[in-house]
Amino acid sequence: MTDRPGPLTGLRVLDLTRVLAGPTCTQMLGDMGADVIKIERPGAGDDTRGFAPPFWPGTEESAYFIGVNRNKRSVTLDIAKPEGQAVIHRLLEHCDILVENFKVGALAKYGLSWEQLKAKYPRLIYCSITGFGQTGPYAPRPGYDALIQAMGGVMSLTGEPNGSPQKVGVPVADLFAGLYGCIGILAAVNHRHATGEGQQVDIGMLDTHVAWLANQGMNFLATGENPPRLGNQHPNISPYQEFPTKDGYIILAVGNDPTFERFCKAFGQEHLLQDERFSTNPKRVANRDLVTETLTPVMKGKTTAEWVEALEAQKIGCGPINTLKDVFADPHVQAREMVATMRHGSGAEVQVIANPVKLSATPPTLRSAPPVLGEHNEEVLSGLLGMDAAEVAVLRDKGVV
Incomplete structure (x- = not known):
C-alpha cells in the first residue's frame, strides 16, 4: 500500500452507495486519490458484506464486498434520524462529491435530495445512480443487473442460436453504470474547475446499457432487424x-x-x-x-x-x-500486476483485483484495504468534524452511529 498522491487527491467523496454500481464508481474515485467516506447502516452495513459464501478467509467480510470497497473510510450512520442527517450536512461542508444509488425520491424524505441540497452547497457534484434515471416512466422502478440485461437487449444477443437468452456471467449492467458515473463525475469536476458550479450527474443503468450495445445496436438501427443470437460468433466478422x-x-x-x-x-x-x-x-x-x-x-x-x-x-x-484459475496464473496478467495484496482491518491479508488504468505520472494507488464496518467512525467524526467524545457518545447511545 502507498500514500502516493493520485490525480484526484484533494477531492473528498461522500459515498451513500451500496451493493455494486455505486461502490464501483466510488472505488474508482478512491483509487485515483479521492478521500471516500462510505456511510453504512449501523449494525448492518452495506448489503454485500453478507453476499456470501465465499467469505474472505480470516475475515467476516464477503469476497464480493472486498472487491469494490478499498480506499474508503467506513462510518456508520443512521440517516433516517434527524441527528444522522445533521451529521451528513456537517460532512457535506467538507465534501466535493456525493454519490448515491437510492431509489428515485428516497433521499428527499431525509432532506438529502439534489433539489434540497444544491442551493446550500452550490459547488457540490451530486451523482445519482439508479436503475432507470431520474426521469421517464420507469424512474420509480428498482434496478437489478439481470433485469437491466434483459430490458437492455443484451440477453437477446447472448447464447446459442437455438438456446434460451442468457445474461453475461458477471454483472455488467452494474459495472458499466458505475464506470459511466465516474466519467460523469470527472466531467463535472472539470466544469467546476472552470465555473465554480456543481451539478447533478444522472446515471440510469438502462441508459448505460443501451449505450454499450455498440455495434449490435448500430446493426439494428441500420437495418431495423433484431440481430440473432450467434453463440460465440461475431455478427460482422468471420471467422x-x-x-x-x-x-x-x-x-x-x-x-x-x-x-x-x-x-x-x-x-x-x-x-x-x-x-x-x-x-x-x-x-x-x-x-x-x-x-x-x-x-x-x-x-x-x-x-x-x-x-x-x-x-x-x-x-x-x-x-x-x-478458466479464472488460468487467468490469474497467466504471466501477462501477473506482469501487469492485476492482483494486489492488502492488510485488512481484521489483521488478515486480502487479495484484490487491481485497478487496470495505467497512468505514467499519477497511477492509481492502493492506500487502504476494504474497511471493517464503522472502522473510521472516530477518525471522521472526531478528526474531520471535530466532535468531542461526549457528542459521539450521545450519537452512539441514540443508535445514530
Whole structure:
C-alpha cells in the first residue's frame, strides 16, 4: 500500500452507495486519490458484506464486498434520524462529491435530495445512480443487473442460436453504470474547475446499457432487424469465434481479408482463396455456417497450445478460453500486476483485483484495504468534524452511529 498522491487527491467523496454500481464508481474515485467516506447502516452495513459464501478467509467480510470497497473510510450512520442527517450536512461542508444509488425520491424524505441540497452547497457534484434515471416512466422502478440485461437487449444477443437468452456471467449492467458515473463525475469536476458550479450527474443503468450495445445496436438501427443470437460468433466478422481443438477450445479472430489469406496459406487451405464464398469478409459473414463447417476439422488437427503458437507466429488473433484459475496464473496478467495484496482491518491479508488504468505520472494507488464496518467512525467524526467524545457518545447511545 502507498500514500502516493493520485490525480484526484484533494477531492473528498461522500459515498451513500451500496451493493455494486455505486461502490464501483466510488472505488474508482478512491483509487485515483479521492478521500471516500462510505456511510453504512449501523449494525448492518452495506448489503454485500453478507453476499456470501465465499467469505474472505480470516475475515467476516464477503469476497464480493472486498472487491469494490478499498480506499474508503467506513462510518456508520443512521440517516433516517434527524441527528444522522445533521451529521451528513456537517460532512457535506467538507465534501466535493456525493454519490448515491437510492431509489428515485428516497433521499428527499431525509432532506438529502439534489433539489434540497444544491442551493446550500452550490459547488457540490451530486451523482445519482439508479436503475432507470431520474426521469421517464420507469424512474420509480428498482434496478437489478439481470433485469437491466434483459430490458437492455443484451440477453437477446447472448447464447446459442437455438438456446434460451442468457445474461453475461458477471454483472455488467452494474459495472458499466458505475464506470459511466465516474466519467460523469470527472466531467463535472472539470466544469467546476472552470465555473465554480456543481451539478447533478444522472446515471440510469438502462441508459448505460443501451449505450454499450455498440455495434449490435448500430446493426439494428441500420437495418431495423433484431440481430440473432450467434453463440460465440461475431455478427460482422468471420471467422471470429471459438473452435474445438484436439484437446479443448480456442478463439480464432480473423479480423480482415489479408489475415484470412495468411491463415489459408499457412495452414494448407489455399483452395479456399479461390472460392467466391470465402473471398471477402462480407461473403464469409453471409456464409458463416459454411466457414464454421469448413474450418472445424482443420482446427481439430492441433492442440490449443499448438494452435496458439502457430497462429501467433503468423500474427493471427487467437487465444485459449481460460478458466479464472488460468487467468490469474497467466504471466501477462501477473506482469501487469492485476492482483494486489492488502492488510485488512481484521489483521488478515486480502487479495484484490487491481485497478487496470495505467497512468505514467499519477497511477492509481492502493492506500487502504476494504474497511471493517464503522472502522473510521472516530477518525471522521472526531478528526474531520471535530466532535468531542461526549457528542459521539450521545450519537452512539441514540443508535445514530
